[in-house]
Amino acid sequence: MKMKNTESVLPSCGKDYLYNLPVGRSAVVTSLNTEGITRRRMMDLGLVPGTKIEALRCSPFRDPKAFKIRGAVIALRREEGCQILVEYEGD
Amino acid sequence: MGLIYRFWGNSAAGGSVKKVIQQKTSYTIALAGNPNTGKSTIFNALTGLNQHTGNWPGKTVLRAEGSYNYEGIAFNLVDLPGTYSLLANSVEEQVARDYLCFGKPDTTVVVADATCLERNLNLVLQVLEITSKAVVCVNLVDEAKRKKIEIDAEFLAAELGVPVVFTAAREGRGLEQLLSAITAVSTGSIINTPYAVKYEKEIEDAVTKIEPQIRKLVGKEYNSRWLALRFLDKDQVVIDAVQKWVTGRVPLNIKTGGAVLA
Numbered sequence A: 001m002k003m004k005n006t007e008s009v010l011p012s013c014g015k016d017y018l019y020n021l022p023v024g025r026s027a028v029v030t031s032l033n034t035e036g037i038t039r040r041r042m043m044d045l046g047l048v049p050g051t052k053i054e055a056l057r058c059s060p061f062r063d064p065k066a067f068k069i070r071g072a073v074i075a076l077r078r079e080e081g082c083q084i085l086v087e088y089e090g091d
Numbered sequence B: 001m002g003l004i005y006r007f008w009g010n011s012a013a014g015g016s017v018k019k020v021i022q023q024k025t026s027y028t029i030a031l032a033g034n035p036n037t038g039k040s041t042i043f044n045a046l047t048g049l050n051q052h053t054g055n056w057p058g059k060t061v062l063r064a065e066g067s068y069n070y071e072g073i074a075f076n077l078v079d080l081p082g083t084y085s086l087l088a089n090s091v092e093e094q095v096a097r098d099y100l101c102f103g104k105p106d107t108t109v110v111v112a113d114a115t116c117l118e119r120n121l122n123l124v125l126q127v128l129e130i131t132s133k134a135v136v137c138v139n140l141v142d143e144a145k146r147k148k149i150e151i152d153a154e155f156l157a158a159e160l161g162v163p164v165v166f167t168a169a170r171e172g173r174g175l176e177q178l179l180s181a182i183t184a185v186s187t188g189s190i191i192n193t194p195y196a197v198k199y200e201k202e203i204e205d206a207v208t209k210i211e212p213q214i215r216k217l218v219g220k221e222y223n224s225r226w227l228a229l230r231f232l233d234k235d236q237v238v239i240d241a242v243q244k245w246v247t248g249r250v251p252l253n254i255k256t257g258g259a260v261l262a
């Protein structure tokens, strides 16, 4: 799978990568920067624009991270978390 | 709307009811659903077997089979692994999908979690895309009640076009209604009118183009619309399966994906 260099580039204001969402905070999905089967898989997990997500826990090396998505706890790897753009609520 | 558990103990029929015409002496029933929705608990309750249940390491990875009798009819029950999707990104999805698509159960029960129904409906719609012979079992209603979640079974059944049954499988509640809904759909005494997902015009046009060709290859054995959609996805597993199936009968020569859309 192609991995974009997402670490140096920060998204436009108010938006962030899901991967960066601090534990305990919530945000809303705005877009998925991926295509094909990965995109489909993310949507099957409930990750569609408008979905509210809460960061629940981090594993020791911050990869994977656990999120609450539409009532289920889902672990996402850093690579996946960096393909999902979110907007903080109230920003 | 929103009457709490008005349909507790009843199944809300989503299709039309007609006279029982029993064609077979035994039926095969598949249990599908998202992970951890209580499929194995239902399987054990109905078959008296002891499939491992629980969060971890109880999860079902391969399918398990058992049987039961109801109203003098024999049913074979197949417990599938939990999946969020039938698009085969993992071993579990592949096992579940291969069985639903190519194992041709008489009826598929989709077990959904009442506490997060919305996320479960994705799989429900995917299953209804493959088969009209389905029953939606909304399980864990005891948990939902505790969380003060109300579900309108009648509305849900009307929207989905298939019977919807409420259960609390761990306490054995609602199972009688589940059995009767499964029997009704299997024997054909209920004919479902499942909700069909419609896609963008571009995709629907392509389906209209290739579906007749696929139907010519597989006949009525398999769902040609569903196969056409997978062909457009360039889903290699499905393409290979169809190829294998038709080998020796008709050479498979269908262009897929971009070629069709172009």
Ligand SMILES: Nc1nc2c(ncn2[C@@H]2O[C@H](COP(=O)(O)OP(=O)(O)OP(=O)(O)O)[C@@H](O)[C@H]2O)c(=O)[nH]1
Pocket: B033, B034, B035, B036, B037, B038, B039, B040, B041, B042, B052, B053, B054, B055, B058, B059, B060, B061, B080, B081, B082, B083, B139, B140, B141, B142, B143, B167, B168, B169, B170, B171
């Ligand atoms: N409160 C409550 N718990 C239930 C109910 N049904 C099942 N459970 C519990 O939910 C957990 C998961 O049940 P399983 O039957 O293993 O679920 P499953 O769908 O087979 O899980 P996978 O095979 O991993 O997809 C177990 O701890 C069950 O005891 C129910 O109706 N109410």
Ligand SMILES: [Mg+2]
Pocket: B039, B040, B041, B052, B053, B058, B059, B060, B079, B080, B081, B082
């Ligand atoms: Mg199981």
